Amino acid sequence: MTEPTKKNHLHDKIVHGAAKIRVLVNDILKETKKLHVAADDYCDHANPQPLIVSPTGGPVRDADNHGMGHFGAPRDSKTHKGADYVGEPGQEIFSPIDGRVIRVARPYSDDSRYSGLLISGKHLYVKIFYIEPDLGLIGIWVFKGKAVIGTMQDIGKRYTGITPHVHLQAMIDPEYLK
Numbered sequence: 001m002t003e004p005t006k007k008n009h010l011h012d013k014i015v016h017g018a019a020k021i022r023v024l025v026n027d028i029l030k031e032t033k034k035l036h037v038a039a040d041d042y043c044d045h046a047n048p049q050p051l052i053v054s055p056t057g058g059p060v061r062d063a064d065n066h067g068m069g070h071f072g073a074p075r076d077s078k079t080h081k082g083a084d085y086v087g088e089p090g091q092e093i094f095s096p097i098d099g100r101v102i103r104v105a106r107p108y109s110d111d112s113r114y115s116g117l118l119i120s121g122k123h124l125y126v127k128i129f130y131i132e133p134d135l136g137l138i139g140i141w142v143f144k145g146k147a148v149i150g151t152m153q154d155i156g157k158r159y160t161g162i163t164p165h166v167h168l169q170a171m172i173d174p175e176y177l178k
């Protein structure tokens, strides 16, 4: 018998949590340190509706000259920690989850043109980048696919030729894994 490792312990907790939410354990274990998970990997067993919906209404960005937009896509020596949802600059952006809008979140410390929001749901929280947020929503509970949380910014001004999109990254609430 081998002693359970920390990693296995986390695995057990995740499996335990799977009664409520199915997660792709392998993806989580790859990203254990920061608890990042692929937004598309969530699905509520009791309800076939996904816990996360596309904030633009569009699909995940396909390959362009800046790589691919799915979770885990290669980024130099790292991997993409979120998923990029295709849309049009200026369009309305909807909350991807049911949750409370916590605060403004910024993707770059060196580029104040771009902003986003941190939204905290019941079991996970998300950061959504490249939106002009509706600041009046801070502290307010919003519903996925219904609440307009802002308008889409033009990421093409920073990355020439990139498919216009918003970036969404989801993280499990560590409390949920306890």
Ligand SMILES: [Zn+2]
Residues within 6 Å of the ligand: 069, 080, 082, 083, 084, 166, 167, 168
């Ligand atoms: Zn991205």
